[in-house]
Amino acid sequence: MQQGATLGPPIFVDLNLLPEELRPLRYPPWYVLGLVAVLLLGLLLIPLHAVQQADSAEPARLGAELELITRELAGIEIDFGKAREVRGQIEAAEASTASLGEERQAILGDSQELSADLSAAMLALPPGTHVASITAGDGRFTLTGQAGQLADVLGYYGALAGSGRYSQTRITSMAVASGQQGGSGVTFTVEVTQ
Numbered sequence: 001m002q003q004g005a006t007l008g009p010p011i012f013v014d015l016n017l018l019p020e021e022l023r024p025l026r027y028p029p030w031y032v033l034g035l036v037a038v039l040l041l042g043l044l045l046i047p048l049h050a051v052q053q054a055d056s057a058e059p060a061r062l063g064a065e066l067e068l069i070t071r072e073l074a075g076i077e078i079d080f081g082k083a084r085e086v087r088g089q090i091e092a093a094e095a096s097t098a099s100l101g102e103e104r105q106a107i108l109g110d111s112q113e114l115s116a117d118l119s120a121a122m123l124a125l126p127p128g129t130h131v132a133s134i135t136a137g138d139g140r141f142t143l144t145g146q147a148g149q150l151a152d153v154l155g156y157y158g159a160l161a162g163s164g165r166y167s168q169t170r171i172t173s174m175a176v177a178s179g180q181q182g183g184s185g186v187t188f189t190v191e192v193t194q
Helices: 029-108 112-123 150-162
Strands: 130-137 140-147 168-178 184-193
Touching: 029 130, 112 130, 112 140, 140 150, 150 168, 150 184
Parallel strands: none
Antiparallel strands: 130 140, 140 184, 168 184
16 A cells, blocks of 8 residues: 555546537526526616616706705895885885975966076075075065175175066065174075066
């Protein structure tokens, strides 16, 4: 007996004596059909996965669009709010203008000549003299104002009386007023009849 000899790997012996063409199929038909079905189903999973991912991305995209639309609507609502505010200011200004027009009509009456006469009286004001109020009615108007000196009031009266536009001009009141800062002035009221 020999010691130390090793055995080699076993040799596979094929006991199938039939030639390869006559041997039975290695895999039965149901196995092949099952394998083909599994492969087809596996290939169908790829588009299904893409559809599922598209479906999961769609809500996120729609949510982003909804948020954008909501912001735009909020901006439009703010613009409408500003437009309403401006419209309200315009209506208030129009009402104020209409009120001033009514007051003007009340002061001037329907006579266009009174307006021209009033304009001429305002143009005759000496420098430094200003009118505080005007009242009108029955073809006459009354100017109340303030001048720097007594001579300015008398000069204004003379200019109105000498213009020939008015049938009667008279000074109804005149007073010397001292200001708070030591300055003085003359307040006057002149009545003019057409």
